[in-house]
Amino acid sequence: MADKKTLRTARVVRTERLSPSMVRVVVGGPDLADMPPLELTDHYVKLRFDDVKRTYTIRWFDREALEMAIDFVIHGDEGIAGPWAARAQPGDELHFVGPGGKWAPRPDADAHVLVGDESALPAIAAALDALPAEAVARVFLEVASAAERQALPVTDRTEVTWIHRDELGTAYGEALTYAVESCEWPNGDVEAFVHGNADMIKPLRRHLFRDLGVPKGRVSISGYWRTGMNEDGWQSSKAEFVAQMEAEQDGPAGPSDRPAG
Missing domain, CATH: 2.40.30.10 (Translation factors)
Structure with missing residues (x-):
């Protein structure tokens, strides 16, 4: 092989x-x-x-x-x-x-929170494909308009929130960030997948780790792209962006390093 x-x-x-x-x-x-x-x-x-x-x-x-x-x-x-x-x-x-690749949803988690924009939609849909029928999932997806919605592999235990940028007049990731920060976080052993525009990753990382205290081992979070940059520009600067973000956010009250489980 x-x-x-x-x-x-x-x-x-x-x-x-x-x-x-x-x-x-x-x-x-x-x-x-x-x-x-x-x-x-x-x-x-x-x-x-x-x-x-x-x-x-x-x-x-x-x-x-x-x-x-x-x-x-x-x-x-x-x-x-x-x-x-x-x-x-x-x-x-x-x-x-x-x-x-690095991530797949754990079928035994109490709930799954999946967050992303258009760039993350295929990975989120693939995650929903992989989840068992009894899995609880909360999905937040930001797209340009209602016309950009797609049929997703959901069950009666999946809740999907679509955010349309044209209706809100916001930049990439702003309304999506607000929706996640405003939602009631599920109870129990929750894992999250948060991917998309890098400019939304910074506030959502802070919210998950500092505000909610979600264990780092329960979160996959990364910027797939950044406004104003092509992939070459973003990949060449991503390590610096991540290092600066972690330096700003990780301190005495930073992300929980509690062991998973």
Whole structure:
């Protein structure tokens, strides 16, 4: 079995418009046969467009059919991966390395809080796919407008809050941050997945760790992107951003280091 650094080539099988600004591209081919087990819900691949790399979450992988779905946010002609996905046709090649990944929901948690914007929507949907039917989940998703909503794999124990930026006139992540800070946090052993714009990660990290005292081992929190930066700019500055954020927030009253469980 090849490792996650192996360069693979797949071909577009079909595409599907999920919303006005999101396209699903399903790729397949023999190079997917030796993909390692995909046991996490935030698995991602590094797509190669000539000398440019772009990171995208795997929405689902069907090992029997040798097909993999990746959801792309489209911003017109802006960027590299989005325009490619908008024009993709069956037979087009896609080169990638991976997968990477770190997180999957624990089925035995008392409740799950899943928070993100468009960039995190595929990982959140994959997490909902993986949860057992009896799992309690509270989901907060921020999108540009009501037209951008998608059908999610929910049960009668899933509560979804959609936030529409066009109705509120807020910047990326602002209304989402307020919604999470204002909600009643579930009781018991709660785990959280909080991903999206880096500018919302800073206040939400403070809220979870300092205000609520959620154990660090119960939270996956990270900025997928940052306003005004492409992926290259964000990845080159992310370590500094995280270090500064942790230095500001982690102190005598900082995040709980209580052992999980």
